[in-house]
Amino acid sequence: MIRSVIVGTGSALPARRVSNAELAETVDTTDEWIVERTGIRFRHIAAPDETTATLAADACRAALGAAGLAAQDIDLIVLATATPDQTFPSSATKVQASLGINDCVAFDVAAVCSGFLYALQVADSMIRAGSARRALVIGSETFSRILDWEDRTTCVLFGDGAGAVVLEGQDNGDAGAEGRGILSTRLHADGRHNELLYVDGGPSTTGTVGKVRMKGREVFRHAVVNLAGVMTETLAACSLSAEDVDWVVPHQANARILDATARKLGLSPDKVVVTVDQHANTSAASVPLALDTAVKDGRIKRGDLIVLEAMGGGFTWGAAVVRF
Numbered sequence: 001m002i003r004s005v006i007v008g009t010g011s012a013l014p015a016r017r018v019s020n021a022e023l024a025e026t027v028d029t030t031d032e033w034i035v036e037r038t039g040i041r042f043r044h045i046a047a048p049d050e051t052t053a054t055l056a057a058d059a060c061r062a063a064l065g066a067a068g069l070a071a072q073d074i075d076l077i078v079l080a081t082a083t084p085d086q087t088f089p090s091s092a093t094k095v096q097a098s099l100g101i102n103d104c105v106a107f108d109v110a111a112v113c114s115g116f117l118y119a120l121q122v123a124d125s126m127i128r129a130g131s132a133r134r135a136l137v138i139g140s141e142t143f144s145r146i147l148d149w150e151d152r153t154t155c156v157l158f159g160d161g162a163g164a165v166v167l168e169g170q171d172n173g174d175a176g177a178e179g180r181g182i183l184s185t186r187l188h189a190d191g192r193h194n195e196l197l198y199v200d201g202g203p204s205t206t207g208t209v210g211k212v213r214m215k216g217r218e219v220f221r222h223a224v225v226n227l228a229g230v231m232t233e234t235l236a237a238c239s240l241s242a243e244d245v246d247w248v249v250p251h252q253a254n255a256r257i258l259d260a261t262a263r264k265l266g267l268s269p270d271k272v273v274v275t276v277d278q279h280a281n282t283s284a285a286s287v288p289l290a291l292d293t294a295v296k297d298g299r300i301k302r303g304d305l306i307v308l309e310a311m312g313g314g315f316t317w318g319a320a321v322v323r324f
């Protein structure tokens with residue numbers, strides 16, 4: 001039986017790191033408010049020459065290096081983003097060109113903050129169906145470009161960055177839950193909640209890019225219920241439960257959402273990878289960025305059972321259970 005195994009992780013951040021105190025010089029906010037309500041202390045903000053595609057390509061180079069593979073070994077690129085370099089062509093094709101791969105499948109996926117989970121399931125399905133062998137799955141965003149810097153209820157929450165994994169199809173026989181690879185994934189969407197988290201522009205409506213708009217308190221309420229639900233569902237799909245989990249790698253929107261979700265599942269906060277303090281909410285990039293951080297610092301080790309989860313605009317949400 002073919003399984004998609006994560007054989008390398010990588011990430012990239014813009015050079016400029018902005019503290020809450022620096023933001024408070026231009027936005028009507030304080031370090032205390034941001035830390036208390038969100039847990040965020042820093043975010044990285046892209047310079048004009050740092051784009052979703054350049055950050056993604058840097059994250060891919062790091063992931064390929066960690067996997068010990070060359071760009072030519074890749075036959076599929078799936079890039080999750082809500083902030084592409086251009087309306088078209090896809091940023092995935094820009095990454096492909098930057099890596100020097102002249103012929104492979106490459107496309108973008110739009111599911112906002114859960115984009116990486118969507119991209120992961122698509123790539124996993126294609127690998128298991130035999131249409132790809134090695135895939136780069138990327139989350140990359142430059143949300144700073146679509147923030148209204150005069151709206152303090154949103155602009156303090158987001159940051160820029162990219163994360164990537166290399167997925168490889170490996171024949172794991174009947175290794176069961178102990179065998180490496182993606183054990184189960186579950187995705188959801190409920191389009192009735194568009195007005196709670198959206199961008200007020202687009203090519204087919206205003207002809208502009210638009211800015212992020214959010215009713216934060218309502219998003220918060222849905223997030224905890226949906227995330228706890230999809231994690232339980234995804235673990236149950238491979239006959240596992242919260243006690244089996246070594247690490248949860250959540251979407252990094254707000255430290256209070258992470259705490260509340262862990263509590264709902266009866267999971268110790270020590271098992272939750274938290275990077276929101278350093279990166280803020282990087283939308284589709286946040287899960288692979290947090291994963292790479294915890295792999296690099298030695299927390300997540302080969303053989304660990306990890307759960308990736310995210311929720312975002314749409315609403316969309318999903319989870320993946322992976323034997324790392």
Ligand code: COA
Binds near residue numbers: 037156253
């Ligand atoms: N600095 C200072 N004060 C701020 C502020 C800021 N950056 N942003 C909002 N406030 C004020 C509000 O104006 C409000 O003041 P008021 O009571 O005088 O009207 C007060 O703080 C409380 O605002 P509220 O929105 O109720 O705060 P909250 O505790 O719900 O926290 C969020 C706001 C956005 C941090 C929180 O709701 C959240 O994280 N939601 C989920 C967002 C999310 O995760 N989105 C992405 C999902 S992918």
